Amino acid sequence: MRFSLNQWTTRHWPLPDLAAGCASAGVTGVGLWREPVAEYGLANTAKLMRDHGLTVTSLCRGGFFQEPDALESNRRAIEEAAELGAPSLCLVSGGLPDGSRDLDGARSRVADVLAGLAPYAGEHGVQLALEPLHPMYCSDRCVVSTLAQALDMATPFPAAQVGVMIDTYHLWWDPDVWDGIARAGAEGRLSLFQVADWVTPLPEGVLTGRGMLGDGCVEFRRFREAVDATGYEGPIEVEIFNDALWSMPGPEALALTLSRYNEHVA
Amino acid sequence: MRFSLNQWTTRHWPLPDLAAGCASAGVTGVGLWREPVAEYGLANTAKLMRDHGLTVTSLCRGGFFQEPDALESNRRAIEEAAELGAPSLCLVSGGLPDGSRDLDGARSRVADVLAGLAPYAGEHGVQLALEPLHPMYCSDRCVVSTLAQALDMATPFPAAQVGVMIDTYHLWWDPDVWDGIARAGAEGRLSLFQVADWVTPLPEGVLTGRGMLGDGCVEFRRFREAVDATGYEGPIEVEIFNDALWSMPGPEALALTLSRYNEHVA
Numbered sequence: 001m002r003f004s005l006n007q008w009t010t011r012h013w014p015l016p017d018l019a020a021g022c023a024s025a026g027v028t029g030v031g032l033w034r035e036p037v038a039e040y041g042l043a044n045t046a047k048l049m050r051d052h053g054l055t056v057t058s059l060c061r062g063g064f065f066q067e068p069d070a071l072e073s074n075r076r077a078i079e080e081a082a083e084l085g086a087p088s089l090c091l092v093s094g095g096l097p098d099g100s101r102d103l104d105g106a107r108s109r110v111a112d113v114l115a116g117l118a119p120y121a122g123e124h125g126v127q128l129a130l131e132p133l134h135p136m137y138c139s140d141r142c143v144v145s146t147l148a149q150a151l152d153m154a155t156p157f158p159a160a161q162v163g164v165m166i167d168t169y170h171l172w173w174d175p176d177v178w179d180g181i182a183r184a185g186a187e188g189r190l191s192l193f194q195v196a197d198w199v200t201p202l203p204e205g206v207l208t209g210r211g212m213l214g215d216g217c218v219e220f221r222r223f224r225e226a227v228d229a230t231g232y233e234g235p236i237e238v239e240i241f242n243d244a245l246w247s248m249p250g251p252e253a254l255a256l257t258l259s260r261y262n263e264h265v266a
Numbered sequence: 267m268r269f270s271l272n273q274w275t276t277r278h279w280p281l282p283d284l285a286a287g288c289a290s291a292g293v294t295g296v297g298l299w300r301e302p303v304a305e306y307g308l309a310n311t312a313k314l315m316r317d318h319g320l321t322v323t324s325l326c327r328g329g330f331f332q333e334p335d336a337l338e339s340n341r342r343a344i345e346e347a348a349e350l351g352a353p354s355l356c357l358v359s360g361g362l363p364d365g366s367r368d369l370d371g372a373r374s375r376v377a378d379v380l381a382g383l384a385p386y387a388g389e390h391g392v393q394l395a396l397e398p399l400h401p402m403y404c405s406d407r408c409v410v411s412t413l414a415q416a417l418d419m420a421t422p423f424p425a426a427q428v429g430v431m432i433d434t435y436h437l438w439w440d441p442d443v444w445d446g447i448a449r450a451g452a453e454g455r456l457s458l459f460q461v462a463d464w465v466t467p468l469p470e471g472v473l474t475g476r477g478m479l480g481d482g483c484v485e486f487r488r489f490r491e492a493v494d495a496t497g498y499e500g501p502i503e504v505e506i507f508n509d510a511l512w513s514m515p516g517p518e519a520l521a522l523t524l525s526r527y528n529e530h531v532a
Contacts (some may be wrong), residue, residue, distance in 0.1 A: 136400065138438075139439075140466045175373070204468070207468075215368070
């Protein structure tokens with residue numbers, strides 16, 4: 001089963017309940033987030049996952065490279081990913097510093113911090129997964145906006161150290177995304193495939209408007225087949241930020257997500 | 267004076283007041299919108315502009331190519347632009363048809379309708395100005411999302427018939443925008459340069475969140491200099507959709523816009 005439940009899809013589901021719920025639904029992979037893992041305890045989480053036969057498919061998230069302590073905090077995130085057995089650490093690269101208009105500078109800063117982190121990631125067996133975020137997040141969340149740009153930024157590093165994420169929500173609009181997916185595969189940098197649907201109108205702040213699979217306009221099968229065509233056999237993580245979904249009980253949200261995944265993605 | 271006031275920046279200012287207000291402020295160019303022009307009357311508008319020594323720098327907007335009557339309605343828009351003496355007709359290409367996920371199909375449809383329109387535009391001395399809109403509008407407003415894509419779509423047509431628009435609000439995030447501006451200039455397709463600032467958080471529906479010049483993170487001078495470097499000597503239209511600006515009296519909104527333009531763009 002390639003389906004993996006990203007923890008933020010059911011963000012209010014306590015970790016032990018989520019683990020039991022996934023195991024009971026036959027789900028074998030989960031993508032975890034640092035904050036709830038820290039709250040439950042890193043070693044406790046690793047044990048909880050093992051006890052329920054769950055694989056940690058990724059750890060969200062490092063990045064935010066504009067922060068002064070970016071190098072140190074990302075090193076800790078790498079250590080955490082390694083302890084959880086997560087093959088990749090998702091990187092949301094951060095936006096512009098407060099009051100700055102220096103977009104080139106912010107992008108250079110990403111490259112600089114990556115250079116400091118990549119060998120450390122390699123030593124820990126963790127691939128840094130640069131995630132291009134939708135351009136609507138460029139100023140405040142992530143200055144890495146297209147797959148081609150993410151791949152260019154990964155180029156100086158060995159593929160085992162720096163890869164890229166393909167998230168349909170962020171990339172569905174990009175006319176170059178199909179070439180980018182093929183390139184990511186050819187370069188051995190396809191770290192992780194995530195899915196969420198695109199729906200409008202967008203909510204205020206545009207953070208919680210991701211759509212349940214099938215509710216929007218993303219061509220999921222086309223994406224999945226393009227990713228598969230590169231030889232990628234890894235997990236398909238469902239990561240949906242959505243108020244309606246978050247207000248549902250965890251087991252119900254998981255059942256809906258699984259059902260839509262089977263209908264639209266698998 | 268290269269400054270031009272796009273009518274939507276002061277959208278509640280009645281056309282005769284806007285014309286008098288611009289003339290009194292020394293503004294010589296305005297970008298007009300079809301709906302208020304139709305309301306005031308096409309011939310009346312053309313006369314009003316002449317009487318106040320105003321040049322119509324563009325007509326907004328044609329496009330919406332997913333509509334069944336796109337060819338006919340865009341022909342009318344071309345005729346209107348010609349009668350107003352506007353050198354270009356701004357095209358917002360339209361999103362996906364209701365319920366559709368066929369993004370490639372929608373983009374092909376743009377190319378097909380353009381092919382039907384371009385000679386008609388040429389006969390009327392109007393350049394069709396394909397506007398790449400920010401990718402956050404891809405599903406519901408405009409499937410043309412990057413400058414490179416717009417230029418590719420323009421390629422089959424003579425430059426006098428089909429050009430592109432550079433709007434900082436839509437393009438500021440794009441790592442390829444500087445190459446795109448140079449290419450647009452080299453190909454003789456730079457129809458119009460528009461400016462608005464990028465500010466967050468975005469409002470619900472993301473339509474009215476454009477920022478007053480200087481309130482956000484756009485590098486206006488860098489854009490203006492890149493556009494100038496192509497040899498473009500045309501107008502710089504300020505087009506801001508913003509509730510706070512719309513609630514101001516027209517003369518006050520124009521004075522603020524002019525002052526910010528001089529501070530950040532000129």
